[in-house]
Amino acid sequence: DGSADGESSLQLTKYECQRVTTLDHYNRKLVEALELLESHALLIGGEQSQGRALAFKRSSTAMKGLPKEIENVDEISSLRHLGNHSLRIIGEILTKGYSDEVEQIRNSEFYKATKLFNNIFGVGPTTARYWYDKGLRTFDDLRNSEIIKLTDRQQSGLDNYDELCEPVTLEQAQRIRDMVQNEIDIILPGTKSMLVGGHRRGKKAGHDTDILIWHPEEGKERGLLTKLVDRLELKGYIKYKEMINIDANTDEAFLRRTNSRGLSDIKEKPGKAMDHLERCFGIFSFPRTLLQLPQNDDNPSAARRVDLIVTPASQWAYALVGWTGNKQYNRSLRLYAWKELQINLSSHAAFDCREQKLLPASTEQDIFNYLKLTYREPWERNC
Numbered sequence: 001d002g003s004a005d006g007e008s009s010l011q012l013t014k015y016e017c018q019r020v021t022t023l024d025h026y027n028r029k030l031v032e033a034l035e036l037l038e039s040h041a042l043l044i045g046g047e048q049s050q051g052r053a054l055a056f057k058r059s060s061t062a063m064k065g066l067p068k069e070i071e072n073v074d075e076i077s078s079l080r081h082l083g084n085h086s087l088r089i090i091g092e093i094l095t096k097g098y099s100d101e102v103e104q105i106r107n108s109e110f111y112k113a114t115k116l117f118n119n120i121f122g123v124g125p126t127t128a129r130y131w132y133d134k135g136l137r138t139f140d141d142l143r144n145s146e147i148i149k150l151t152d153r154q155q156s157g158l159d160n161y162d163e164l165c166e167p168v169t170l171e172q173a174q175r176i177r178d179m180v181q182n183e184i185d186i187i188l189p190g191t192k193s194m195l196v197g198g199h200r201r202g203k204k205a206g207h208d209t210d211i212l213i214w215h216p217e218e219g220k221e222r223g224l225l226t227k228l229v230d231r232l233e234l235k236g237y238i239k240y241k242e243m244i245n246i247d248a249n250t251d252e253a254f255l256r257r258t259n260s261r262g263l264s265d266i267k268e269k270p271g272k273a274m275d276h277l278e279r280c281f282g283i284f285s286f287p288r289t290l291l292q293l294p295q296n297d298d299n300p301s302a303a304r305r306v307d308l309i310v311t312p313a314s315q316w317a318y319a320l321v322g323w324t325g326n327k328q329y330n331r332s333l334r335l336y337a338w339k340e341l342q343i344n345l346s347s348h349a350a351f352d353c354r355e356q357k358l359l360p361a362s363t364e365q366d367i368f369n370y371l372k373l374t375y376r377e378p379w380e381r382n383c
């Protein structure tokens with residue numbers, strides 16, 4: 001609001017997508033505390049807590065975006081990005097080294113148990129809270145409970161919990177991508193793939209491997225994902241899978257993705273634009289040699305989470321931005337596009353509601369140009 005006290009007070013752009021946010025930053029301890037509060041608010045749930053979670057997220061990304069380590073809360077008290085609650089926590093940590101509220105949450109039975117459950121693949125905050133309310137606290141409680149029934153996804157997540165907690169290194173992700181590329185070279189020569197998600201943003205270790213797949217010739221990608229997954233299944237690489245937005249060759253969902261008439265869900269206000277990209281997400285089981293892990297005679301393979309996403313060539317640039325993320329970066333990009341430019345942005349396309357036209361893009365740079373934003377490299381999108 002510009003009412004600075006004359007000193008060079010710190011400034012931040014209104015939206016995260018207007019600034020650079022990297023994995024490395026100056027305020028680790030404060031960000032960790034704010035992220036814990038965000039996570040706790042999500043686990044509590046309900047509309048009010050979700051609003052608080054967003055406020056904590058906004059505060060933590062603001063702290064990541066600052067050009068120096070904060071030593072005094074006055075340095076940031078004029079930033080609009082920080083609410084009173086966040087400022088109070090930050091002030092407390094800066095004066096005595098920790099926050100009572102944060103430590104109390106960290107050590108609470110509620111946070112420990114719901115966080116543990118939420119870490120299981122397939123278990124969201126609502127389910128975690130529901131189990132907590134039923135008196136469950138540990139994995140053994142889940143396994144022995146007679147009152148709850150795990151979904152197949154949750155069962156698989158629980159069965160593979162320890163291995164899924166092992167980080168996926170960049171090298172391992174690259175080897176998984178290479179293996180996938182070998183398969184699609186056989187199925188449909190000319191098909192391309194690349195690592196997206198956290199690894200594309202420069203993370204050395206991720207919780208999964210995200211691979212974007214496309215064929216330069218529009219339409220050739222039809223049916224590809226099913227064939228790929230069939231081959232991977234034959235090789236014994238798939239422990240659990242869910243196929244999303246998969247279409248028989250001619251059906252409606254395919255048209256919805258590719259036919260601009262079918263993009264009607266993007267021609268109005270945002271929030272409606274669904275992700276129609278074909279996707280397989282699941283738990284894969286890779287030979288330890290493929291991951292270059294030390295041999296283990298009891299267990300020759302290791303479970304890892306993998307997301308395979310297929311995009312038609314015409315939507316590739318939007319799919320790339322959407323699947324590179326991170327999530328908060330996308331959120332700010334979509335909010336900015338809508339609020340400032342009345343552009344509805346999705347992982348498929350952008351629609352300019354003032355001009356009433358789609359904005360075709362063949363590179364990420366094209367999209368930044370439409371949005372009148374400075375191009376940001378993937379590693380600058382770590383909000």
Ligand code: CTP
Pocket residue numbers: 196197198199203205206207208209210275307322323324325326327328330347
């Ligand atoms: N994404 C999406 N739609 C989904 C799932 C994910 O658009 N249904 C986006 C996320 O917003 C994120 C990217 O795809 O930008 C990758 O998601 P994810 O693997 O969950 O997170 P990462 O950023 O890769 O982090 P990690 O290293 O922990 O996997």
Ligand code: MN
Pocket residue numbers: 197198199206207208209210
């Ligand atoms: Mn990922």
Ligand code: MN
Pocket residue numbers: 197208209210307
């Ligand atoms: Mn993923």
Ligand code: MN
Pocket residue numbers: 274275322346347
């Ligand atoms: Mn989407």
